[in-house]
Amino acid sequence: NAGVMQNPRHLVRRRGQEARLRCSPMKGHSHVYWYRQLPEEGLKFMVYLQKENIIDESGMPKERFSAEFPKEGPSILRIQQVVRGDSAAYFCASSLAPGQGSGGYGYTFGSGTRLTVV
């Protein structure tokens, strides 16, 4: 049973380009979460999605960032017109629907995508 798959593992973009980060949740998981980790900091929540629906985007920057989790295919975190401050590791996690499964044990992280903006 494959875990949470994120790709690419490393992504380099020039300032002003677009970055697309992909996340395939664990089989059977219907909820996806995106987190950002700046250098030497903890993970910060960005957005929480279920298929075709954004549940909570309270941590998303107001501009340039968007996320989707379509009915078919992976969840996508999209950053338009990247700037140097977007350089970070972006983690995806997936879980069963809240209230199901075994709480935190059902919450699985991917290995992250390290975005470098040059």
Added chain:
Amino acid sequence: AQTVTQSQPEMSVQEAETVTLSCTYDTSESDYYLFWYKQPPSRQMILVIRQEAYKQQNATENRFSVNFQKAAKSFSLKISDSQLGDAAMYFCAYSLFGNEKLTFGTGTRLTIIP
């Protein structure tokens, strides 16, 4: 808003000894979960241990145990018989419900001295 504070940016311990990592949190809720995650250089986030706030008994997983003090809002991690493979960043985290968003502390870098 919930906050999680880890006041020890770095800790070190001799191999086979015991080390305790500190974590405090702030919440007005009574039902929540607390977690310790390990992040080795590979960057993978690994769940070490979980504590449900309604349980008075401290969680234990092999060499890892917690000291959960609900009134003091304290949640420390004790690692016994430290091993070289324990070297990593350790993050304390909080969630209101087990499967919703996590709030993380800033982490403690643990070094194991051979």
